[in-house]
Amino acid sequence: MKKSLLVLASAAALMAGQVSAQTAPAAAPAQPAMNPGPVIPGVCVYSVEDAIAGSDMGKAAGERMRQLSAAVEAEIKPERTAIETEGKSLQDQVNAKTLQGEALQTKAQAFQGKVQGFEQKVQLRGQELQATEAKAQRQIATDLEPQLRAVYTEKGCGILVDRNSVLFANPAMDITGQVVTKLNAVKKTMTFDRERITPQARPTAAAPAPTAATKKN
Template sequence: MTMKPLAAGAAAAAALSLAASSAALAQTAAAAPQVSHGAAVPGVCVMSVEAAIGGSTVGQYVQSRLQQISTQVEAELKAEETAISNEAKAIETARSTLSQDAFDKRRADLQVRLNAYQRKGALREREMAVTQQKAISRIGQEMEPLIRQVYQQKQCSLLLNRDALLLANPAMDVTPQVVTALNGKITQFAFDRERLDQAASGAQTN
């Protein structure tokens, strides 16, 4: 009767665990042999959007907030799961004292509760995914003009996705500048879990 873990990183995990991923990559890079790069190519810049989000103050705040919301959801579902489990045990304990009809009725009622619990678990998982998507999208919106700004400041003629490259001269990497600009613009914003059941109810009444 348990549902899949709803931790920050369960759905679209790359967006939720950017900071942790960046740290892991940094450790891997530190252990890897040093590479001698050729001269930086004038006008060619590289950037990692994921590393910029994960390394920013607002990105780390979003990750922490998503984990907090996930913990609340898991606590809610755990309480219901425990109640259902306890009822199942109580039914089995009382089986010898119940008539067949009474036993079947309690089992049927329990199955209804279990089905509702499973539907709620699936709904909460979708809500967490949408919440995460919107939060990351908000960071992307805040960062987009900053990328253009850094692009112009660094006099880039071409900006490549660093995550799609095997290797690149760090001198061409403008990710740190974007992180600095993002930290200066926004460090956190309020958001809560999306309520898809309320959205569906609203759509039905309109």
């Protein structure tokens, strides 16, 4: 029984981590000033991750994800509370020796089934939130692309480098902010609902092969 409750606690902790979307990153330690180096003509630097996060669409998506996460937490909280209450009640009965033998086994199995069902729901909701966030980010990246192409042409870029692939670059070559500005001018918000994932049905046991006694002559 204690094992079941520990499993439940782990599932609840997992859900808490999954629904806390868009948490603020820890502040980076201060770095000493350095010479940015020369601007290399035709070389531009871009970060799609920063463009998504810094755009009005990205901020709207983050707020929407927080709303969806809160809705998921509100959905699962009553079930979690009910299971915790039932688990404590069963444990109290076991400690008081008022529930033993076959009756205990029957109730324990039923309770374990509820715990497993809750764990599966927690996992499914977490997967749905992840799928929702990924889809929103893909949409923002798609809307950013024409703006990126426009800035690339305007700046006379001859090569575009992913900022994550270089250690340092002169900020003057970074066109991320300009791309974000262009996107914000044409699209400021977005809304969406939580993606739905159909739970996979458990495979049923194969029917036994007919024996000689059951075969018809």
